[in-house]
Amino acid sequence: MRASALVALGIGVALVACGDPPPPKVAREPERDAAPPEPEVVVAPPPPPPSGPPSTATYEEALSVPEALDVHDGHLHLTDAQLTGPMRAALGGCKVPSNAKIVIKTAVQNGRAIGVTVEVRFVRAKNARPPSGAAAKAEAKAASKIAACVDKNVRVISWPPSRRRDSFTTEF
Numbered sequence: 001m002r003a004s005a006l007v008a009l010g011i012g013v014a015l016v017a018c019g020d021p022p023p024p025k026v027a028r029e030p031e032r033d034a035a036p037p038e039p040e041v042v043v044a045p046p047p048p049p050p051s052g053p054p055s056t057a058t059y060e061e062a063l064s065v066p067e068a069l070d071v072h073d074g075h076l077h078l079t080d081a082q083l084t085g086p087m088r089a090a091l092g093g094c095k096v097p098s099n100a101k102i103v104i105k106t107a108v109q110n111g112r113a114i115g116v117t118v119e120v121r122f123v124r125a126k127n128a129r130p131p132s133g134a135a136a137k138a139e140a141k142a143a144s145k146i147a148a149c150v151d152k153n154v155r156v157i158s159w160p161p162s163r164r165r166d167s168f169t170t171e172f
Contacts, residue, residue, distance in 0.1 A: 054155035055114045059167070062107035062115020067165045078159065078166050083108065086157045087170045094149035099123050102146070102172040106154060111161040116154045118147040 055062070083106075090104060099122050107115035120143040131139060 054112065055116075057115040059105035059107055059115040059117035062165075063167060073164075075163050077164050078108070078162050080168070082160050083166055083168045084170060086159055087154070089157060090150055090153050090170070091172060092153060094146055094153065096146055096172070097122070097142075100143075100146060102150060104150060104154060104170045104172075105167070106170070107165060107167040108159050108162075109165045110163065111159050113155050113157065113159075114165070115167075116151050118150045118154070120144075120146045120150075 087104070087106075091102070096102065101121050101123055103119040105115075105117040105119075106113055122139055122143070130136075
């Protein structure tokens with residue numbers, strides 16, 4: 001029985017040893033000669049375009065406000081493709097006759113138009129007579145409607161965000 005008592009005692013000791021929590025982990029101190037960890041660089045995304053109503057300024061009014069310039073400003077202007085690409089939607093939904101020529105002057109900043117001027121003119125053959133008074137009135141009314149429609153379309157277009165003010169002219 002003595003052997004069985006030792007075996008039983010050994011099992012009991014083993015169970016007690018297994019029931020103890022594991023020893024606490026010892027935190028190592030950082031090496032004194034090691035370089036401090038590099039700070040994590042976080043690049044903030046550009047701010048979203050303002051969510052307020054579109055600007056109502058004309059192109060000329062937008063450019064009359066001086067732009068704050070910094071010699072060390074590394075922000076780039078938008079490329080011609082980035083500026084003119086979204087303008088394909090400018091005539092959408094506007095009934096533009098084939099003889100209408102449209103010039104759109106646009107100032108853009110922070111992904112939105114900050115100033116727009118639309119000029120509409122109708123082209124006639126060189127030997128055509130000038131329009132009568134009623135025809136000229138109707139033409140002026142049509143030009144005004146087209147200009148308002150195109151102006152509205154341009155002001156809701158989104159461009160890539162850029163803190164710099166860019167301006168350009170588009171002709172259709």
